[in-house]
Amino acid sequence: MIEYYSQEIHGPFHIWELGDFHLEEGGVLRGAWLAYATFGTLNEARDNAILIPTWYSGTSKIWEDVYIGPGRALDPEKYFIVVVNQLGSGLSISPHNAPFPSNGPRFPHVRIGDDVRAQHRLITEHFGIERLALVVGGSMGAQQTWEWAVRYPEMVARAAPMAGTAKNTSHDFIFTETLMDAITSDPAFRGGFYGHPSEVHQGLLAHAKLWTVMGWSTEFFAAGRPAELGFTTMDDFVTNFMFATFAPMDPNNLLCMAWKWQRGDVSRHTGGDLAAALARVKAKTFVMPIDEDMFFPPRDCEREQKLTPGAEFRVLRSIDGHLALFGADPAFLEQVDEALGELLDSPA
Amino acid sequence: MIEYYSQEIHGPFHIWELGDFHLEEGGVLRGAWLAYATFGTLNEARDNAILIPTWYSGTSKIWEDVYIGPGRALDPEKYFIVVVNQLGSGLSISPHNAPFPSNGPRFPHVRIGDDVRAQHRLITEHFGIERLALVVGGSMGAQQTWEWAVRYPEMVARAAPMAGTAKNTSHDFIFTETLMDAITSDPAFRGGFYGHPSEVHQGLLAHAKLWTVMGWSTEFFAAGRPAELGFTTMDDFVTNFMFATFAPMDPNNLLCMAWKWQRGDVSRHTGGDLAAALARVKAKTFVMPIDEDMFFPPRDCEREQKLTPGAEFRVLRSIDGHLALFGADPAFLEQVDEALGELLDSPA
Numbered sequence: 001m002i003e004y005y006s007q008e009i010h011g012p013f014h015i016w017e018l019g020d021f022h023l024e025e026g027g028v029l030r031g032a033w034l035a036y037a038t039f040g041t042l043n044e045a046r047d048n049a050i051l052i053p054t055w056y057s058g059t060s061k062i063w064e065d066v067y068i069g070p071g072r073a074l075d076p077e078k079y080f081i082v083v084v085n086q087l088g089s090g091l092s093i094s095p096h097n098a099p100f101p102s103n104g105p106r107f108p109h110v111r112i113g114d115d116v117r118a119q120h121r122l123i124t125e126h127f128g129i130e131r132l133a134l135v136v137g138g139s140m141g142a143q144q145t146w147e148w149a150v151r152y153p154e155m156v157a158r159a160a161p162m163a164g165t166a167k168n169t170s171h172d173f174i175f176t177e178t179l180m181d182a183i184t185s186d187p188a189f190r191g192g193f194y195g196h197p198s199e200v201h202q203g204l205l206a207h208a209k210l211w212t213v214m215g216w217s218t219e220f221f222a223a224g225r226p227a228e229l230g231f232t233t234m235d236d237f238v239t240n241f242m243f244a245t246f247a248p249m250d251p252n253n254l255l256c257m258a259w260k261w262q263r264g265d266v267s268r269h270t271g272g273d274l275a276a277a278l279a280r281v282k283a284k285t286f287v288m289p290i291d292e293d294m295f296f297p298p299r300d301c302e303r304e305q306k307l308t309p310g311a312e313f314r315v316l317r318s319i320d321g322h323l324a325l326f327g328a329d330p331a332f333l334e335q336v337d338e339a340l341g342e343l344l345d346s347p348a
Numbered sequence: 349m350i351e352y353y354s355q356e357i358h359g360p361f362h363i364w365e366l367g368d369f370h371l372e373e374g375g376v377l378r379g380a381w382l383a384y385a386t387f388g389t390l391n392e393a394r395d396n397a398i399l400i401p402t403w404y405s406g407t408s409k410i411w412e413d414v415y416i417g418p419g420r421a422l423d424p425e426k427y428f429i430v431v432v433n434q435l436g437s438g439l440s441i442s443p444h445n446a447p448f449p450s451n452g453p454r455f456p457h458v459r460i461g462d463d464v465r466a467q468h469r470l471i472t473e474h475f476g477i478e479r480l481a482l483v484v485g486g487s488m489g490a491q492q493t494w495e496w497a498v499r500y501p502e503m504v505a506r507a508a509p510m511a512g513t514a515k516n517t518s519h520d521f522i523f524t525e526t527l528m529d530a531i532t533s534d535p536a537f538r539g540g541f542y543g544h545p546s547e548v549h550q551g552l553l554a555h556a557k558l559w560t561v562m563g564w565s566t567e568f569f570a571a572g573r574p575a576e577l578g579f580t581t582m583d584d585f586v587t588n589f590m591f592a593t594f595a596p597m598d599p600n601n602l603l604c605m606a607w608k609w610q611r612g613d614v615s616r617h618t619g620g621d622l623a624a625a626l627a628r629v630k631a632k633t634f635v636m637p638i639d640e641d642m643f644f645p646p647r648d649c650e651r652e653q654k655l656t657p658g659a660e661f662r663v664l665r666s667i668d669g670h671l672a673l674f675g676a677d678p679a680f681l682e683q684v685d686e687a688l689g690e691l692l693d694s695p696a
Contacts (some may be wrong), residue, residue: 171564174561175561178561181530185550209522218645222517223649
């Protein structure tokens with residue numbers, strides 16, 4: 001059996017050493033590293049770089065497979081594209097691969113701001129890039145995109161947070177908590193000291209069912225999309241798509257990301273004042289929610305767009321809901337390409 | 349401590365003996381009974397009766413408190429209103445109160461059709477009513493309303509299924525399954541052989557969190573409705589409203605209702621042909637979904653309305669979502685009264 005968090009499945013990716021990385025919550029990731037993938041070539045002016053932070057449970061691989069390619073908006077023939085796997089993702093330092101004893105459930109709490117500070121070091125120290133042509137990400141990647149635009153406003157020329165918010169909502173917080181509870185309530189989880197991750201199969205199955213309920217939309221099922229994707233019954237879809245997606249993942253990794261997701265909030269920079277935080281943004285920003293998203297709904301995103309100088313609101317339409325991000329709806333990808341293409345062509 | 353399923357809390361209600369009641373799944377409820385409440389007086393023509401079946405976890409009491417009253421559409425000065433508590437509700441025969449040994453997790457599976465057949469006996473045998481002026485119910489009460497209109501078309505003059513469907517969707521099925529999993533995955537559930545229901549507190553808390561995510565709408569939280577209702581934080585709301593609502597209930601009762609909810613489907617009468625089933629309806633029908641409902645969304649309800657002869661589509665608007673049914677939004681109740689008043693005034 002091939003190890004899931006591997007070059008075989010998620011590569012090729014590169015490793016960059018962060019050393020001992022101090023966290024906003026006060027802990028330290030000792031011997032930390034980022035795993036990242038690049039596409040295209042950095043030009044001499046070093047001004048054609050695009051940064052993409054990853055979403056919950058996803059890695060750089062899905063960006064490579066679904067969003068990046070010649071002729072696409074994210075075109076490696078024009079841009080130098082850096083996809084950085086978030087802390088806890090399983091490729092960058094994470095509970096399952098951290099050195100003992102700060103591994104597993106002892107892995108310290110990580111925040112979106114930690115990801116962005118780590119990425120900032122990679123971008124500036126390793127690549128010598130002073131300004132990014134674009135930061136784009138979906139879901140937790142949108143949280144990191146917003147954090148970039150608020151924390152380093154001079155460095156972000158353009159920003160495209162898709163299907164995610166600058167400040168997480170209380171509703172989204174409790175949804176994420178149900179995902180976490182699904183895992184931790186499995187007796188086999190044993191406080192995070194399970195043997196093999198697959199022992200937590202009941203928890204991972206419950207987690208997959210919750211994603212089934214909230215990840216797509218009611219219309220996704222009403223329209224028979226699971227059948228279109230090759231699944232004959234709801235059980236078949238839950239087992240062979242949703243559970244299959246999450247089953248090989250490490251439960252402590254998922255919990256690390258979920259804790260971080262719950263607390264995404266750029267207003268930490270401004271004493272809780274979201275308007276003041278978003279007023280700092282200098283990037284040309286397209287706020288891109290998905291119309292059928294059940295937990296990052298357009299209305300929540302639009303309130304943030306209105307607080308962001310010069311930002312535009314571009315709703316992506318797909319009955320695949322939040323998980324349109326997976327790329328199973330070609331019309332969705334066309335809309336993403338169109339919006340990102342226009343954004344990249346905008347002066348900034 | 350007052351017993352939860354009691355006259356003190358849910359009464360006054362009456363008991364009607366069903367005797368040994370045979371179920372669609374093949375089992376028998378031995379020594380079965382229905383608990384019901386009545387308001388108003390049956391007229392001599394016996395044509396002013398309104399039947400209201402209850403929803404998941406709710407009882408006749410919330411209908412008395414929130415929907416029925418002089419000057420309201422459901423006016424006891426004009427109508428004889430019978431609210432029947434569903435099988436498994438805790439007032440009618442249910443896992444927690446059934447005679448040994450068919451109690452607890454040994455209670456047989458009950459279907460929406462069983463409820464409606466039992467109610468039919470109450471209405472015809474006990475009250476001698478041949479035709480109901482209106483059947484109205486919300487959520488699982490809507491499932492029973494649809495079942496009445498399809499199973500006994502000559503008996504239902506008017507029907508108002510609110511926030512519920514005639515045939516449950518696969519999405520709703522899996523949502524309900526997450527509610528069930530939340531309870532059954534608690535080690536204290538012990539296969540349904542817990543001691544006191546409160547031992548299953550982790551399961552009931554997880555169940556309450558899922559209702560928090562799906563029961564309202566994202567906008568309910570964005571608009572600060574929990575604060576308007578007197579709750580200071582999300583934790584406060586989850587603990588002191590949502591958990592408090594479900595905590596005194598019996599887990600096996602909830603599971604009995606949830607299993608039934610998952611399988612609500614009038615097309616069982618017509619070999620799976622929903623259009624044929626709904627074509628049987630003779631009632632003047634107002635299909636009344638709630639615009640922000642996350643699991644009985646208007647689109648699913650509208651498809652059924654279009655299959656129902658002469659049915660009209662009346663969307664109720666409330667950011668309280670599905671749980672607007674609880675009645676915390678006065679504007680929602682006004683809309684319900686307006687629609688039901690118009691329906692009751694329609695010739696049928």
